[in-house]
Amino acid sequence: MGQNLTLEICVDSLGLALAAARGGADRIELCGPLHDGGITPSAGLAAAARHSIDLPIAMLVRSRTGAFTATPEEFEVMRRDVLYARSIGMNLVVLGILHEDRTVDIERTRELVECAGPMEVTFHRAFDAALDLREALRDVKQTGATRILTSGGKSSAVLGAPVVHDLLDEAGDQIGLLLCGGISSATVRQVVDRAGVQEVHAALRNSIRVKPQTGSISPESLEHFSDCVRKLKEKMLQSDKSSNLVSV
Numbered sequence: 001m002g003q004n005l006t007l008e009i010c011v012d013s014l015g016l017a018l019a020a021a022r023g024g025a026d027r028i029e030l031c032g033p034l035h036d037g038g039i040t041p042s043a044g045l046a047a048a049a050r051h052s053i054d055l056p057i058a059m060l061v062r063s064r065t066g067a068f069t070a071t072p073e074e075f076e077v078m079r080r081d082v083l084y085a086r087s088i089g090m091n092l093v094v095l096g097i098l099h100e101d102r103t104v105d106i107e108r109t110r111e112l113v114e115c116a117g118p119m120e121v122t123f124h125r126a127f128d129a130a131l132d133l134r135e136a137l138r139d140v141k142q143t144g145a146t147r148i149l150t151s152g153g154k155s156s157a158v159l160g161a162p163v164v165h166d167l168l169d170e171a172g173d174q175i176g177l178l179l180c181g182g183i184s185s186a187t188v189r190q191v192v193d194r195a196g197v198q199e200v201h202a203a204l205r206n207s208i209r210v211k212p213q214t215g216s217i218s219p220e221s222l223e224h225f226s227d228c229v230r231k232l233k234e235k236m237l238q239s240d241k242s243s244n245l246v247s248v
Contacts, residue, residue: 005192007233008058008178010203012038017049017057019222023229029058029094029122034203036065037125040081050088058092058122059085061112068098068126075108082115092119094149096126096140104130104139113144120146122178128153133163137170149201151181158187161194168196185228185235192236200236204228 009020010029017028030049031038039062041049046059063070063077070078078095085093093116097105104126113121123145130136133153140148152160152167157179164177171177180201183191192200207228209221217225 004198005236006199007229007236008199008201009229010034010038010201012041013217014045014048014052015217015222016208016225017053019226020229021053021055023226024233025055025229027056027058027092028053029060029201031060034205038062039065043084046085046090047088050090056091058094058120059090060124061085061093061095062124067100068096068129069100070097070105070108078112079115082112082119086116086119090119092122092146094122094124096123098126098129102129102131104136104143106139106142109140109143109145122146123148125149125151125180133167134170137167137175141171141174145175147176147178147199149178149180151179152195154181157181157183157191157195161191164195164197183232185231188232188236189238202232204232 006026008027008029009025010031011017011020012031012034017030020028030041030046032041038060040060049057061078061081063074082093095112097109099105123140127136127140127148127150150164151157152163154160154163160181164179168177176199177197178199178201179191179195179197183200183202188200204225207225208217210217
């Protein structure tokens with residue numbers, strides 16, 4: 001395993017994005033409301049985060065929840081969102097399109113990747129919804145995407161880490177794999193060592209406490225979230241050091 005591991009924290013508000021940055025996140029994924037996988041964040045949220053945070057930011061481009069298909073009209077919205085992300089200085093966009101038969105829509109995904117340049121592109125968990133992950137991996141490679149967000153097609157990184165490890169051979173040095181799926185400080189060491197990945201993605205949704213009266217997140221909860229990010233990062237780096245010791 002390499003010397004450097006990257007922790008990406010997924011958030012859907014400016015407060016959480018700032019808290020993640022304070023906690024030591026290496027990269028932020030910025031989304032709209034994170035129900036059913038999240039949608040594209042508002043223009044205001046994206047611009048405010050880019051203005052306020054001196055870290056790489058990945059912006060989700062997903063016009064609706066549900067299946068990962070896209071009508072021509074939805075594709076046009078995605079294309080314009082990619083252009084907007086590029087115009088405000090985002091570092092990455094996160095996207096993916098499947099056909100109705102759950103194979104990767106190579107042509108239209110490639111078009112969005114080309115539109116995104118020079119931003120990096122993460123192919124999101126549409127990958128895990130594909131019927132055949134190895135075939136999907138070969139297809140995503142053809143799009144020019146930088147990495148794939150995946151839990152190995154399983155409900156959690158704990159279950160999917162062995163699958164992701166096997167997919168790494170197929171990925172080679174052409175595309176990265178970003179491990180996700182309910183990762184916490186209690187599980188990160190196990191899943192990183194088992195999967196052999198260089199990048200980890202987490203949302204830590206269970207650590208967020210929302211005020212029932214207002215639906216807002218208190219300053220105390222934001223600091224708690226920041227502490228959870230910090231603890232996750234510390235545990236992840238311990239995993240890296242342990243792996244290096246074993247390999248000596």
